[in-house]
Amino acid sequence: LQLRDIPTLNPKTMSMVQDLMKKGAVEELKKCFSSRMEFGTAGLRAAMGPGISCMNDLTIIQTTQGFCQYLEKSFGNLKERGVVIGYDARAHPPSGGSSKRFASLASAVFVSRGVPVHLFSDITPTPFVPFTVSHLGLCAGIMVTASHNPKQDNGYKVYWENGAQIVSPHDKGISKAIEENLEPWPESWNTEEALKSSLLKDPYQDINTQYFKAIQKHCHHSSEVKIVHTSVHGVGHAFVQSAFKAFDLHPPYAVEEQKDPDPEFPTVKYPNPEEGEGVLTLSFALAEKEGATVVLANDPDADRLAMAEKQESGQWRVFTGNELGALLGWWVFHCWKQQNSDAGAVKNLYMLSSTVSSKILRAIALKEGFHFEETLTGFKWMGNRARDLLDQGKTVLFAFEEAIGYMCSPSVLDKDGVSAAAIAGEMISYLATTNTSLSQKLAGIFEEYGYHISKNSYFICHDQDVIRSLFERLRNYSGKKDSYPVECGRFSISAVRDLTTGYDSNQPDNKAILPTSSSSQMITFTFSNGGVATMRTSGTEPKIKYYTELCTAPGNSDVTSLKKELDELVDAIVENFFEPQKNKLQPKPE
Structure with a gap:
């Protein structure tokens, strides 16, 4: 039924689907329609195109309807305070998707519910949205951007009334509300009426003035x-x-x-x-x-x-x-x-x-x-x-x-x-x-203050099973649960903090102080030589990242020895912790 409705509303995405069907591109169609984009604390980020796994008119409407309903439940004065929406210059002609188009659709959803919308009339930097939330005392902000991602991607970044990005449990609440509001509301597609509404305001000139004064x-x-x-x-x-x-x-x-x-x-x-x-x-x-x-x-x-x-x-x-x-x-x-x-x-x-x-x-x-x-x-x-x-x-x-x-x-x-x-x-x-x-x-x-030398890089991996296997091996290093490695090549490990499971060997009860999240991978190793190395997955890219740092005391300027020691530590980490999965990982491009 939804597919039959789409031709009059977004003929370009429908045409893309029809082309894939003609070609018999089953795997491509599965990628588009098998699973919905996951809304997390970073909001959404995905390729623009057809289907529920991509950024398009329909998924923007569904996401905004869920977000709007969640805000209605969270704020009794949403219709007095309103929201701000900004966008960058991204566009994807094959699907008709663009940041400006997505921002207009999001505005139409809020306006249809009587919510004032401060929609920027032109492209802005992402920081203008959190600034506007704080400056105007709004309930929330949305920035349509995929930042530095490849050109086919777009994103939907959300800020709370405090001017900061959302954190849990808001992501789970919004995600649940999206699932409950998948059917487009009658006026959600009506961008023309929304753009004429008295509820729509343009903060561009005022924010341009106030932001530069504030910084x-x-x-x-x-x-x-x-x-x-x-x-x-x-x-x-x-x-x-x-x-x-x-x-x-x-x-x-x-x-x-x-x-x-x-x-x-x-x-x-x-x-x-x-x-x-x-x-x-x-x-x-x-x-x-x-x-x-x-x-x-x-x-x-x-x-x-x-x-x-x-x-x-x-x-x-x-x-x-x-x-x-x-x-x-x-x-x-x-x-x-x-x-x-x-x-x-x-x-x-x-x-x-x-x-x-x-x-x-x-x-x-x-x-x-x-x-x-x-x-x-x-x-x-x-x-x-x-x-x-x-x-x-x-x-x-x-x-x-x-x-x-x-x-x-x-x-x-x-x-x-x-x-x-x-x-x-x-x-x-x-x-x-x-x-x-x-x-x-x-x-x-x-x-x-002391030399602080760091060396960071990443491996590309699109297979979640490979990523899980790599991190689980580190958690069960000697074959037993929570038996993390005690050495890495010639470097001995003095402490381990796992913010996926909440384990921290430095704490008396082995419980981490910082918040933990089972949905992302992150383990930090502290070495006896003072080195620190963290391995983690990215929330927005198919990467396993690693970060390392070695420091000297103030006044000690033997940087050559420090760099050599760090190089050897990184080599040991790659060899011992990544090697078993190395053939399934792509190194960082040169």
Whole structure:
């Protein structure tokens, strides 16, 4: 019955299904229709196309109907407060899907229930949605984006009234409500009427003004330093230009071939600046031409930031997410100290990072007297913890995760590549006035607080059984339940924390303090040499990721030995923990 209805509503997805049927593509049809996308704390992320496993008009309507009903049950004043909906520039012509189309459909669902909707009239960075939730006191926010995923993907990211991404049990409640509201409501398809409704408001101009006011943290007068910026065919160009203007900074040179939104991402294999040099080739060429020594890059929805610097050798150094986290953490604390003469105020200060990120902030906190906390992986955890601390009257200065995500202002309780770009620009300008390069400053931070060297990578695996088998082997290493390995090659293991099962050998009762989740895999090994290694699955990509770090005490600058030791530790982890499944895993692409 639903298939018969679809031709008049989305002829493109129907045509795709008919083509698959004509070809007898049974496996492809099974992929599309055998199982529904799972709604989790990261919302939805999947390919655009036909069927319940893909992002399309119907699944967007079903998801929004469930979310709307869940909000109606959660908030008695939903019809007074309303929601915000933003979108990026993604589009998939074969299925007729696009972020803008999905945002319009989501708006129609809420308007049909009498809920006010603040729908951005144009593309925005992801951080604008959580900012708007907090700024306007709304019940929730939706951002339609797949961030840096491949071009065929899209996503549906959800924020709660506190301005942070949802955490459990909201994901389960929303998922259940979606299942209970699969039949489209009469007006859910009617985007034309919704777009004319008095319930629909456009927050674009107001938020553009208020956001840039909120993130300003002028600390030093700027210099005329030259910086190149790329938005990698995403939404970031205009907003980063505006952010630099708000900070009275010399505007960055834009990479012409990548500055305008293009859902085909024609100049890059992966639209993810975290992948490093391959994404930044055009940026380096422009920097050479203009005489710039620093490159900043956002991912397509501008919630992440990458940075590279030209070295004296002429080579470009792409900073890791942890290294940029160290630099930005140092800088925001340096600025805070300049603006706060009360020595006791530091006791009210907090910085956060995720459990798989470098612990450089912990080392800085120990020496400087502020508080450091680690959370589970993902800004949903850091954002919610930051909100708790802010509600207690604390100051949350900075939070980061190694996947080039930075929260430099409590105005946005999520990673924000726009404010991070401007604040990085101010740091670069300040260092230029002292004739200090970013690499020199980073070395200075490590000299003062201890070198923190990390090495992270991943394997690609599409088979959930292989992933489960790999992690279960680590949990039953000697053939008995909960018998984790006690060594890895020549490296002895001193502690194990398993946040899938809730086991932590460091705790008196062996029970982990951080929240656990049986739906994702995550085990952390601490080694006798002080090394830490975490293996985990990704919530949005078919990857098994591993993160490792080794540290020295402040003043110990034997980096060569430290790097050699870490290289050998990583080799041992890959050989001992991944080797049995190695033929079923694809290594990270070069």
